[in-house]
Amino acid sequence: xxxxxxxxxxxxxxxxxxxxxxxxxxxQKNLIKKIIGLNFMDTGTYLFLAxxxxxxxxxxxxxxxxxxxxxxxxxxxxxxxxxxxxxVSVSVTALMLSLTIRLYQRYHTLDMDEISTILKKExx
Amino acid sequence: xEFLRNFPCFSVILTMCASIVSSGMNGKWARKLNxxxxxxxxxxxxxxxxxxxxxxxxxxxxxxxxPAPWGNEIRFGVLETLMALFFSxxxxxxxxxxxxxxxxxxxxxKENLYYVLVNLLMSSLLALxxxxxxxxxxxxxxxxxxxxxxxxxxxxxxxxxxxxxRYMIMSLIGSGLLLFGLCILYGITGHxxxxxxxxxxxxxVATEQFHIPLxxxxxxxxxxxxxxxxxxxxxxxxxxxxxxxTASSAAILSSLVSKGYIFLLVKIFYRVIGFEIITESxxxxxxxxxxxxxxxxxxxxxxxxxxxxxxxxxxxxAQIGYIYMGFGLRTEAGIIASIFHIFSxxxxxxxxxxSAVGLTDVSGKSKKFLDLTGAGYRNVIAGITFTVGALSMVxxxxxxxFISKIxxxxxxxxxxxxxxxxxxxxxxxxxxxxxxxxxxxxxxxxTPVKTDYKNIKWKENLSCSxxxxxxxxxxxxxxxxxxxxxxxxxxxxxxxx
Numbered sequence: 080x081x082x083x084x085x086x087x088x089x090x091x092x093x094x095x096x097x098x099x100x101x102x103x104x105x106x107q108k109n110l111i112k113k114i115i116g117l118n119f120m121d122t123g124t125y126l127f128l129a130x131x132x133x134x135x136x137x138x139x140x141x142x143x144x145x146x147x148x149x150x151x152x153x154x155x156x157x158x159x160x161x162x163x164x165x166x167v168s169v170s171v172t173a174l175m176l177s178l179t180i181r182l183y184q185r186y187h188t189l190d191m192d193e194i195s196t197i198l199k200k201e202x203x
Numbered sequence: 204x205e206f207l208r209n210f211p212c213f214s215v216i217l218t219m220c221a222s223i224v225s226s227g228m229n230g231k232w233a234r235k236l237n238x239x240x241x242x243x244x245x246x247x248x249x250x251x252x253x254x255x256x257x258x259x260x261x262x263x264x265x266x267x268x269x270p271a272p273w274g275n276e277i278r279f280g281v282l283e284t285l286m287a288l289f290f291s292x293x294x295x296x297x298x299x300x301x302x303x304x305x306x307x308x309x310x311x312x313k314e315n316l317y318y319v320l321v322n323l324l325m326s327s328l329l330a331l332x333x334x335x336x337x338x339x340x341x342x343x344x345x346x347x348x349x350x351x352x353x354x355x356x357x358x359x360x361x362x363x364x365x366x367x368x369r370y371m372i373m374s375l376i377g378s379g380l381l382l383f384g385l386c387i388l389y390g391i392t393g394h395x396x397x398x399x400x401x402x403x404x405x406x407x408v409a410t411e412q413f414h415i416p417l418x419x420x421x422x423x424x425x426x427x428x429x430x431x432x433x434x435x436x437x438x439x440x441x442x443x444x445x446x447x448x449t450a451s452s453a454a455i456l457s458s459l460v461s462k463g464y465i466f467l468l469v470k471i472f473y474r475v476i477g478f479e480i481i482t483e484s485x486x487x488x489x490x491x492x493x494x495x496x497x498x499x500x501x502x503x504x505x506x507x508x509x510x511x512x513x514x515x516x517x518x519x520x521a522q523i524g525y526i527y528m529g530f531g532l533r534t535e536a537g538i539i540a541s542i543f544h545i546f547s548x549x550x551x552x553x554x555x556x557x558s559a560v561g562l563t564d565v566s567g568k569s570k571k572f573l574d575l576t577g578a579g580y581r582n583v584i585a586g587i588t589f590t591v592g593a594l595s596m597v598x599x600x601x602x603x604x605f606i607s608k609i610x611x612x613x614x615x616x617x618x619x620x621x622x623x624x625x626x627x628x629x630x631x632x633x634x635x636x637x638x639x640x641x642x643x644x645x646x647x648x649x650t651p652v653k654t655d656y657k658n659i660k661w662k663e664n665l666s667c668s669x670x671x672x673x674x675x676x677x678x679x680x681x682x683x684x685x686x687x688x689x690x691x692x693x694x695x696x697x698x699x700x
Contacts, residue, residue: 097383104376113372120379124386131390156273156395160338164382167345171375174349178356178368185361191368198361 089130096123110179110189114172121168125161132157207254208262210247211279214287215329218244222322230314237298237318241325245291252284256691261698263335272399278335282542282695285688286332286466292677293458293549294325300557300670301451308358308449317357324350324455328463337385337475338395340467344381344431348374351460354452355444366443373440377431384423388475391416397474408480418484421476425486428468432461434490434527435497438520442508445516446570450560453512457519457556458549465526465545469538472530473699482533491531491622495629497524502636506643510570511563514640515555518596521633522548525611528629532614532622535696540610542692543685547595547603550681554674555592561585561667562648565659572647579648581658586648588671593641595678598634603681608634610689 084091096119103116132154140155179189186194221240225233255261261280268274298321305317327347334340348371356367389395391413392403407413430437445453472481481487501521508514522544529541559570565581566574579586595602608630615626661668681688 097379101376101379104372104379110368117375117379120375121382124379124383127383128386128389131386157389160386160389163338163342167342170349171345171371174352175368175371175375178352178364178371181356181359181364182368185364191365194361194365198365201361 093123093127108190114175128157128161210251211333214244214247218322218326222319225318233315233318241295248287255281276335277333280698283332297454297553304450320350320353331463355448358449362447369440370444377427380423380427384420387420428464432464435493442513442516446513454553454556458553462545487531490527494524494527498633506640536614540614544607547607550678551592551595558585558588576650577652584661584668597638606685
């Protein structure tokens with residue numbers, strides 16, 4: 080079992096990163112830490128994709144020196160997916176950060192639980 | 204006739220362009236453009252539906268220059284086009300019904316932004332419905348999330364900001380799981396197009412390779428989409444986001460956004476993994492249990508609620524529980540009942556949100572039950588509309604809620620005893636609980652009382668009254684002519700294979 084882990088250490092690290100990020104996003108109270116967790120989670124996924132697309136000893140999928148043999152390059156699709164995913168995660172992070180700024184301006188705290196308590200008090 | 208097959212692609216591109224164009228317009232023109240675009244999408248979808256019914260086949264539409272295993276595709280059959288048609292009708296009615304409140308609740312310079320978000324949401328929903336490519340589906344899931352979050356927080360106050368943040372966090376957890384699941388699936392099959400993945404998955408199962416990664420991928424995808432569509436234990440963001448956002452947003456969010464994810468899940472069941480493999484993987488048992496819990500606990504929370512909008516929101520939790528319970532029955536009849544419930548819930552819930560706002564308007568903007576006493580007399584048309592919606596949710600014959608309950612019960616009877624009993628018992632209990640809180644509200648709004656609040660005649664808010672009438676017609680039509688719709692759903696599912 081550990082042989083599999085060692086030979087696929089890249090994927091193992093990716094899953095670990097994903098788990099750390101997932102836990103932070105779910106359990107942290109602080110909004111900024113939550114966003115950091117979100118970025119960890121996304122990075123873990125991209126590392127996983129990149130590891131899956133990489134083939135030992137081959138080049139990046141850009142034609143150089145006229146070499147057009149398929150066996151010279153790695154699979155370009157995972158790299159394309161990573162790029163698309165990065166665009167998505169950047170926009171989502173921007174949205175989360177802007178929400179955080181608005182909440183901080185209004186309540187002067189980054190703690191989600193505290194904000195909920197203040198809101199409940201306002202209602203009464 | 205052949206030209207009609209371009210229409211799904213047109214409708215996605217049209218809505219997306221409209222959202223870009225309306226960002227440069229003023230509010231009035233953006234609104235007009237939005238109405239024109241969504242009606243056009245409805246017509247285009249109706250034409251595509253006509254095409255698929257007449258020829259009785261599904262169409263694959265190549266996007267871009269590259270052929271099948273590499274390129275991107277749109278694929279549509281009866282069910283997809285029917286769903287798109289229905290979504291555009293509900294979207295149009297919801298936007299029109301809450302128009303007056305948009306003027307009151309938004310800053311004037313923000314009005315066009317609202318329509319940018321609505322168009323973007325519509326285009327992402329259409330793309331989710333039509334796409335044949337899993338990664339495209341993921342990208343549009345994220346676009347859907349972002350625009351839905353915008354619809355919540357555009358009415359800027361503390362509650363909506365907090366609700367939008369909670370919604371974003373839950374959604375991001377869901378989409379993170381979905382993305383990771385897709386990556387694993389891509390890793391073991393090497394494809395992104397749904398039909399190719401299905402072939403490879405069948406091959407993997409036949410040769411018993413990669414059993415654990417396949418199960419993990421299925422679990423991640425299903426749980427991710429369940430989190431995003433607010434299945435019971437993950438619903439904490441839902442009451443606030445539906446309760447405090449503006450009326451149109453609440454109607455759109457409850458009836459369309461979560462339904463888009465559920466439809467994608469159905470597509471993944473049938474088109475990506477294969478229904479037999481899904482049923483063998485036991486994940487549907489988990490959905491079954493959570494669905495049943497949602498049916499009961501959602502209704503219990505709704506009974507405890509003292510705020511009409513939040514009560515309707517908690518009722519949504521219960522109804523989404525019904526849909527997942529139908530998946531959990533593991534039969535095609537269950538899936539058909541769930542899909543019909545998507546229709547009936549979307550029609551009734553958007554109607555309830557729009558009419559609830561009509562009722563709170565004549566009660567000094569208060570959403571508390573005590574102030575709503577007698578509101579049905581002060582705003583007659585909203586009162587009638589709310590009653591129709593409540594009757595439909597409770598499951599009175601003539602309305603769509605009754606048909607979906609009967610479909611669930613029929614599907615429940617035909618499965619083994621250990622599923623049949625919980626299904627039927629929870630259906631009965633949940634119906635009683637539904638009756639308790641909806642009838643409590645209806646009795647409350649029709650209790651005569653002397654107040655200082657002004658009456659509203661139907662002519663004073665003409666557009667909202669017309670929308671209410673259309674909602675009532677839509678609901679009664681769904682309830683009375685359910686058979687052709689169920690047949691369409693059946694043939695649509697047959698086309699999935």
